[in-house]
Every structure is written in C-alpha cells, then in structure tokens.
Amino acid sequence: MSIDLTNRVAIVTGAGGGLGRSHALALARYGARVVVNDMSAQGAEAVAAEITAAGGQAVACVCSVTDRPAVQAMVDDAVERWGSIDILVNNAGILRDRTFAKMDLDDFALVVDVHLMGSVNVTKAAWPHMRQQGYGRVIFTTSSSGLYGNFGQSNYGAAKMALVGLMQTLALEGEKSGIRVNCLAPSAATQMTDGLYSEEALRGLSTDLVSPGVVALADEDSPTRVVLLAGAGGFEQAHVTMTQGIHVGASPDAALQVQANWARIADRTGEQVPASGAAQYQHEVEAAAAATRSRSAA
Numbered sequence: 001m002s003i004d005l006t007n008r009v010a011i012v013t014g015a016g017g018g019l020g021r022s023h024a025l026a027l028a029r030y031g032a033r034v035v036v037n038d039m040s041a042q043g044a045e046a047v048a049a050e051i052t053a054a055g056g057q058a059v060a061c062v063c064s065v066t067d068r069p070a071v072q073a074m075v076d077d078a079v080e081r082w083g084s085i086d087i088l089v090n091n092a093g094i095l096r097d098r099t100f101a102k103m104d105l106d107d108f109a110l111v112v113d114v115h116l117m118g119s120v121n122v123t124k125a126a127w128p129h130m131r132q133q134g135y136g137r138v139i140f141t142t143s144s145s146g147l148y149g150n151f152g153q154s155n156y157g158a159a160k161m162a163l164v165g166l167m168q169t170l171a172l173e174g175e176k177s178g179i180r181v182n183c184l185a186p187s188a189a190t191q192m193t194d195g196l197y198s199e200e201a202l203r204g205l206s207t208d209l210v211s212p213g214v215v216a217l218a219d220e221d222s223p224t225r226v227v228l229l230a231g232a233g234g235f236e237q238a239h240v241t242m243t244q245g246i247h248v249g250a251s252p253d254a255a256l257q258v259q260a261n262w263a264r265i266a267d268r269t270g271e272q273v274p275a276s277g278a279a280q281y282q283h284e285v286e287a288a289a290a291a292t293r294s295r296s297a298a
Contacts, residue, residue, distance in 0.1 A: 001224035003219045006031035011074065011083045013065050013122060014092030017044020019141075019188055022088050026211035027218060028056035031159045035078045037061045039092075043200045057082075065092045066117030066124075075125040085129045085220045087137045090119035090163075098156040106158060108155040115141075115159035120166070127179075137218045140167050142227060143185055147238050160185075164227060164240070171225040171274060179229065182217045185238065187231025188209040205228035241271045243279060247287040 010027045014020040020257050024034045028051040036058055038044040038049070044060035051058035063070035078085050083176030093115045098106035107178065119140055130136025144155045146160025166181055171181040189205040213230040216222060227238040248257040258265070274280065 001221070003215060005031055005215075005218060006164075007082075008086040008218070009034045009035070009078055009084050010089065011035040011037060011061075011078060011085065011122065011126065012089040012091055013037045013118070014039075014222050015047055015089075016040040017047075019186055019210060020089075020091040020117070021047050021158045022207035022211040022236035023091060023214045024058070025054075025264075026208075026215050027087065027089075028054070028058060030072075030215055031056075031112055032218070033057040033082050035074065037063065037065070037074060037092070039064055052174055062153045064088075064114075065122055068121050069084055071121045072125045075122070075129070083093060084133055084135075086124045086133075086135060087124060089128050089139045089141075089202055089214055089218070090122060091141050092118055093141065097152045097156070101153050103155065108158075111155040112159045112162070115156070116162045117167075119163060123170070125198075127174075130174070130179050131177040134178045135166070136174065136177070137179040137222060138163075138170065138174070138179065138218050139214060140183045140268070141186065142183040144229070147185060147227070167227075168225060168276075170241075175224065180222050182222065182224060183227045184213055184217065185227060185229045186213075187229070204232050210269060211293070239273045241268070242283065243273050245283075245287075247284075247289060249288065 005027060008031065010029065010032040012020050012024040012034060012271050015024040015036045020038070024047055034051055034056070036044045036048045039062065041062045042068050042264070044062055048058040048060040055097040061074045063074060065071060075085055084139055084143050094111060100106070123138055138162040142163045143156065144162065145157040151155055167181050167183045187205055188210050189208040209232055210230045213228050213235055217228060228240055229236040243266060246261050248254045251257060272279070
C-alpha cells in the first residue's frame with residue numbers, strides 16, 4: 001500500500017505553528033498543495049515558505065476561522081488557484097482554562113466559537129465543492145478532554161465533544177458524495193499545553209509524531225466516522241458505544257428498577273457501536289417487543 005496526495009488540495013487551519021505546521025508539512029511531503037491558514041501572518045508565511053523551499057506548493061492565508069466571509073474567500077481562492085478542495089484539516093483552536101465555577105461565560109463562548117463554529121464555518125464553505133467533485137476528506141480535531149473530561153476545561157471539552165457529534169452526522173451525509181469525515185484526538189506538546197504539564201510529561205510528545213495520522217485520514221483509502229487518537233508515536237481508536245442495558249417497561253417502580261440495576265445497565269458485554277442515532281430507538285423497540293413476547297409466552 002502507498003499514500004499519494006499529489007495534486008490534492010488541502011487547507012490546514014491554525015497551521016502557523018504547532019500541530020497545524022506539522023500537519024501542513026506532512027501533507028505537502030506526500031504531494032498535497034497546501035493552504036496554510038493562521039491568524040499570524042508571520043507564522044503562516046513561514047510555513048508556506050518552508051513547504052515551497054522543500055519543493056512543494058503552498059500559499060499562506062491569514063484569517064480567523066470565526067470570520068465567515070474571510071473563510072469563504074479562502075476556500076474560493078484555493079479552488080480558483082488549484083481547481084479543487086480535497087482535504088480539510090480543522091486544527092485551529094484556543095484555550096481559556098478555568099474551573100466552571102470561576103469561568104467567565106464570554107470565555108466559554110469564545111472557545112466554543114473558535115473550536116466548534118470555526119470548524120463549522122470552514123467545512124460549510126468547502127462542503128459544496130467537495131459534493132460537486134464527488135470527493136473530500138474532512139478531519140476535525142477533537143480531544144481526550146472532550147471524550148473523557150478534563151478538570152478546568154468544561155468549555156474546551158464541550159466544544160471538542162461537539163465536534164465528534166458533527167463528524168458522526170457529516171460522515172453519514174457525505175457518504176453518497178464520496179466525502180469521508182473523521183476526528184483526530186492528538187497528544188502533543190504545543191503552545192496550548194504550555195504550563196499545563198511538566199516538561200518531563202511532555203518529553204517525546206512531538207507534534208510530528210501525530211501528523212502521520214492526519215496523512216492516513218487524508219488518503220483516498222481512509223476510513224470514515226473514526227475517532228483516531230494519536231501521540232508519542234502511538235495510535236488508538238475511540239468509540240461511542242451502547243450497552244445491552246435492561247428493559248423495565250411502564251412499571252410504576254421503573255425508577256427504582258433503574259436505581260437497583262446500574263451494574264447491569266453498565267455491563268459492557270455485547271455492547272455495540274451504533275451505525276446511527278436510530279440504533280438506540282431500534283434497540284429499545286426490539287427490547288420492548290421481546291419483553292411482550294416473553295410475557296405472552298408465560
């Protein structure tokens with residue numbers, strides 16, 4: 001097997017440094033033409049120049065992902081310049097960490113706006129082009145803070161888990177148009193992690209060790225609806241699952257039965273990864289029908 005991104009056009013947001021820079025350089029090494037987006041003109045231009053110096057093709061685009069007209073112009077320019085938009089890596093983000101009790105709601109909203117709505121803005125601008133050409137690879141950057149929680153990051157965690165929900169639905173909607181949508185949950189030492197972890201803890205967490213996951217998700221043969229975890233050279237996959245649970249019906253003591261059966265409800269034996277949200281309803285309807293048949297047989 002091989003990966004060849006020659007002539008594929010990629011946009012990487014927040015690519016003026018850190019993970020975004022590593023992603024942009026990695027995609028370029030595999031032949032992609034890269035739009036290097038960042039709020040920092042110096043950072044974006046430096047990364048674009050680095051790609052060009054290595055024999056690749058890149059252009060810097062300075063704008064915030066929260067600026068919808070600027071985002072639309074960025075996508076339109078990429079299509080006009082190179083003829084398509086094939087790969088979108090939604091990487092841009094910020095932190096405003098505080099416990100929920102002490103957090104200013106403006107900081108909560110800002111983090112959600114950048115991570116969630118910023119990703120929505122760029123994806124919405126690229127989506128029609130991907131649908132028209134019958135091809136696209138969209139990567140959202142989620143986080144273990146969203147998947148599993150992290151003290152002091154309620155805003156960040158909420159935004160990052162929201163991106164998983166967005167990915168789940170867009171993967172279904174994009175399938176018929178050849179668009180595959182996935183999430184990446186990186187562990188890396190970046191400007192965003194400064195002061196959060198010890199130098200010893202961050203040793204070995206190079207951003208360059210995460211980017212191979214982006215390249216694989218950007219490939220023609222990538223999967224879809226995957227949450228890929230990556231860090232320190234390791235790669236894992238996260239799943240949102242549903243247990244078999246219990247059926248209590250319309251019993252007057254239903255709440256008490258739930259309370260008494262937490263262990264059975266949580267039992268992961270036979271759990272499934274639902275193909276869509278409809279799987280929950282289907283499972284519950286079938287469980288109710290099975291219970292009715294059992295009572296009738298008795």
